[in-house]
Amino acid sequence: MNAQASFILKLVAIALLACVPLSGESFYIEIVGKVLVMAIFAMSLDLLVGFTGLVSFGHAAYFGIAAYAVAILSPQYEAASLWYVLPASIGLAALAAFVIGLFVLRTKGIYFIMVTLAFAQMAYFIFHDTPLGGGSDGMYLNNKPSAAIFGWEPFDLNNEVHMFYFILATMVLVYLFLARVLQSPFGRTLVGIKSNEHRMQSLGYFTFRYKLGAFTLAGGLGGLAGFLYAVLFGFVTPELLSWHESGNVLLMVILGGMGNLAGVIAGAFAFEMMREVFADITKYWQLLMGGVIVAVVLFLPGGLAGIPGRIKRAMQGGDAK
Amino acid sequence: MSEAKNKEVLLQADKLTRRFGGLVANQDISVTLERQMIHVLLGPNGAGKSTCINMLSGDLPPSEGKIHFMGKDITGLSAAQRSQVGIGRSYQRTNIFPQFSVLENVRLAAQSRRQEPWRIFSKAMEAKWALEKARACIDEAGLGKRVDWVSGVLSHGEQRQLEIAMVLATDAQVLLLDEPLAGMGSEESASMVEVLKRLRQTRGILLVEHDMDAVFAVADMITVMVNGQLLECGPPAQIKASVAVQQAYLGTEDSFHV
Numbered sequence: 001m002n003a004q005a006s007f008i009l010k011l012v013a014i015a016l017l018a019c020v021p022l023s024g025e026s027f028y029i030e031i032v033g034k035v036l037v038m039a040i041f042a043m044s045l046d047l048l049v050g051f052t053g054l055v056s057f058g059h060a061a062y063f064g065i066a067a068y069a070v071a072i073l074s075p076q077y078e079a080a081s082l083w084y085v086l087p088a089s090i091g092l093a094a095l096a097a098f099v100i101g102l103f104v105l106r107t108k109g110i111y112f113i114m115v116t117l118a119f120a121q122m123a124y125f126i127f128h129d130t131p132l133g134g135g136s137d138g139m140y141l142n143n144k145p146s147a148a149i150f151g152w153e154p155f156d157l158n159n160e161v162h163m164f165y166f167i168l169a170t171m172v173l174v175y176l177f178l179a180r181v182l183q184s185p186f187g188r189t190l191v192g193i194k195s196n197e198h199r200m201q202s203l204g205y206f207t208f209r210y211k212l213g214a215f216t217l218a219g220g221l222g223g224l225a226g227f228l229y230a231v232l233f234g235f236v237t238p239e240l241l242s243w244h245e246s247g248n249v250l251l252m253v254i255l256g257g258m259g260n261l262a263g264v265i266a267g268a269f270a271f272e273m274m275r276e277v278f279a280d281i282t283k284y285w286q287l288l289m290g291g292v293i294v295a296v297v298l299f300l301p302g303g304l305a306g307i308p309g310r311i312k313r314a315m316q317g318g319d320a321k
Numbered sequence: 322m323s324e325a326k327n328k329e330v331l332l333q334a335d336k337l338t339r340r341f342g343g344l345v346a347n348q349d350i351s352v353t354l355e356r357q358m359i360h361v362l363l364g365p366n367g368a369g370k371s372t373c374i375n376m377l378s379g380d381l382p383p384s385e386g387k388i389h390f391m392g393k394d395i396t397g398l399s400a401a402q403r404s405q406v407g408i409g410r411s412y413q414r415t416n417i418f419p420q421f422s423v424l425e426n427v428r429l430a431a432q433s434r435r436q437e438p439w440r441i442f443s444k445a446m447e448a449k450w451a452l453e454k455a456r457a458c459i460d461e462a463g464l465g466k467r468v469d470w471v472s473g474v475l476s477h478g479e480q481r482q483l484e485i486a487m488v489l490a491t492d493a494q495v496l497l498l499d500e501p502l503a504g505m506g507s508e509e510s511a512s513m514v515e516v517l518k519r520l521r522q523t524r525g526i527l528l529v530e531h532d533m534d535a536v537f538a539v540a541d542m543i544t545v546m547v548n549g550q551l552l553e554c555g556p557p558a559q560i561k562a563s564v565a566v567q568q569a570y571l572g573t574e575d576s577f578h579v
Contacts (some may be wrong), residue, residue: 181441185432188445192429195418202378202416204404204433204491213438 006308010262017168021161030232031276033164036171037228039268042252043178043261044221049250050259051182052214053194054105057113057246058120059222061100064241065123066093066223067230068133071141082145082157089227090220096123097219101212120246128238138237141230157231167228174221175261181217190214194259255296256303263305270304329356330391331525332377332408332495337386339372346372347549349386354495354525359517359539362529363560364546370529371413371499373546377527378410378497379403390495404433409493411484413500413529419473423464423483426472427455430490455490462486463516478509485516496526502535514539537561545569 020032041063048054069089074080104115127133144157155162181187189210192200200207230236239245248271256267274292278285300306332354339347347369354360362370375381377388379400388396390406398406418426431451446452459468462485467475472483481501488496501517502510510532517526517539530536536543536557543560545552547569553560560566 183444183446184441185436185443185445185448186438186441188425188429188432189436189438192418192421195420196416199416199418200429200433201399201401202380202404202410202412203430203487204401205436206401210438 006262014168014172018165021164026160029160029164031272033160033167033232034229035269035272036167037225037232038249038252038272039265040171040174040228041222041225041249042256042264042268043174044218044225045249046253046256046258046261046264047178047181047190047214047218047221049253050257050264051187051194052190052211053197054211054215055113055250056104056116056215056218057243057250058100058116058118058123059218059249060241060243060245061120061123062093062097062219062222063226063229063245063249064127064236064238065096066090066226067236067240068127068139069093069223070145070227070230071139071236072133074141074143074145076142079143079146082147083149085145086224086227090223093223093226094216094220097222098212098216101215101219105208105211105215117243117246120241120243124238124241124243127241133236133238136238138235138239140235142234144231144234163232167232170224170228171265174224175265178221178261186210186213251293254303255293257305258303260303260305263303266304330354331356332527333389334373334377335387335389337373337376337383337388339369339376339381340384345549347376347383350546350549350551352377352527352544352554354527356494356525357521357523358541359521359526359528360542360544361536361540362527362544362546363536364552367548368546369549370546372549374410374497374499374527374529378408380410404491404493407492407494408497409488409491409495410497411481411488411499411501413503415477415480415484417472417480417483417487419471421472423459423467423470423472423475423486424452424455426483427458427486427490428452430487431455431458433491455486458486458489459483461489461516461519463512476509478505478513481505481513482516485520489520494524496520496524498526499529500531501528502530502532510535 017032021029023029045056045059048056066089069092070085073085073088100119104112104119107115128136133139147153147155147157155166157163157166182191189200189205193207193210197207226240229240252267252271253264254267255270256265257263274289275285278288282288296303302309330353334350334352336349336351337347338345338349350373352360352373362373364370372381376383379398379402383396387394390408395403395406418429428451431454432445432448456468459465462482464479464482464486467479472480475483485498485501502513505513514535520526540557542555543557544554545560545566552569553563553566
């Protein structure tokens with residue numbers, strides 16, 4: 001796919017998404033909103049998995065920490081300021097990622113996967129087993145944060161349409177942000193580390209610092225997704241940090257195509273839509289889901305992002321090149 | 322060659338020893354590398370040449386011994402830190418970023434000299450200094466015609482040249498090259514020898530090599546290793562005439578060609 005076609009396709013996709021609230025159906029607005037939140041979450045993980053070569057199996061921790069942060073930082077009977085809780089919850093998630101990164105980034109391969117999982121489980125049990133976050137029942141966010149700046153309110157997150165556009169705009173910004181970061185010397189270094197970390201070291205790169213930077217950034221962006229999730233649904237539970245969630249977001253990345261931001265957004269859509277559709281058909285929906293994932297891994301190694309290239313090749317006569 | 326000039330010692334290794342469990346891979350190896358000199362580490366397979374070069378580059382910490390670079394003790398420095406002070410290396414197995422273009426491989430190497438990870442909004446491709454330096458180093462390594470190629474599709478010899486270009490882009494004063502001629506055809510090999518001679522003019526090169534013809538064509542100094550020990554060190558003529566070296570190789574040159 002050439003750059004122009006790809007750009008037009010993305011604009012069309014954004015325009016279509018922007019039309020969702022016109023349906024007037026709360027159900028659709030909320031579910032697409034959720035998908036967009038998961039797309040942000042998946043992009044944040046893709047920075048690690050697809051671009052730095054770090055397969056984190058504990059990414060839900062940062063999502064959940066930020067989600068809890070909004071709920072805990074918001075006063076019980078009035079709305080907190082968006083401009084305080086948003087940066088605060090992202091900052092806490094990034095801080096957690098920084099501290100955890102100091103430890104986990106000293107390991108590699110399968111050990112890295114296991115240690116990221118272990119830290120995420122620790123975070124899970126902190127919220128599950130201590131009174132900090134209301135235990136296993138979780139807690140409610142009674143009042144959504146207020147966007148008011150000195151009395152002027154540019155938008156109202158209690159309004160489902162406003163909330164939807166807030167999420168959509170955030171997702172587009174995260175996409176543009178990451179696309180830009182990946183073009184920077186920092187981003188190029190991450191891709192080099194993914195390709196051949198040892199070589200990067202012998203070229204004089206202090207790769208640990210770059211990996212820690214990426215891990216912190218991914219944690220912060222994962223936190224941004226968690227923040228939006230908490231505000232969208234108005235409650236948080238420890239399950240947000242569970243390893244199932246870490247696994248789901250990893251599957252979205254694999255389904256969409258590691259190392260391709262637009263593909264990963266599509267992966268989040270496909271994953272959430274399949275979940276809805278299959279759950280309607282049968283209570284054994286997870287079996288169907290598993291089957292689809294296996295099929296994608298076997299027959300579509302590049303994920304959804306690999307489809308345009310395959311179509312193009314098929315149209316050029318199907319010669320295996 | 323370099324005898325008449327005032328000698329500048331770049332790299333000095335004193336009595337390096339490396340043990341792997343009970344195995345002594347290197348015992349009391351001392352090597353001195355001067356500027357404008359090609360110093361060849363020679364020896365049969367298993368002699369410990371790669372272990373030695375790995376200790377010099379920082380890929381492997383020595384069990385004992387000291388390494389000095391331009392008078393400073395660098396024994397405790399990591400591979401990345403040694404690269405930053407001016408020691409560059411290439412690997413026995415080609416070690417590049419195969420899916421990147423030739424230019425991007427070398428540009429990344431150049432970028433390593435100005436690491437500013439916090440500048441996440443500047444575009445890497447707009448840093449002219451790194452691009453210009455990368456192109457210059459690609460030319461110097463004799464790969465000018467392949468700048469925009471994907472490096473993974475280059476011929477074996479060209480990939481070795483690419484490795485040299487990457488090391489050059491890091492401003493290395495000392496080049497540690499592990500078998501740069503391995504697996505090359507005679508034509509490629511001859512052009513690489515020319516490249517090495519050109520690079521010698523301003524730097525010091527330590528070379529691990531099997532190809533005897535090439536060794537005697539470029540070496541100013543040869544250190545022969547056998548079984549992890551230093552057998553003899555001297556100019557090529559001395560090594561050629563050495564009885565000890567000949568005995569170690571059972572009197573024939575053939576055993577050099579592994």
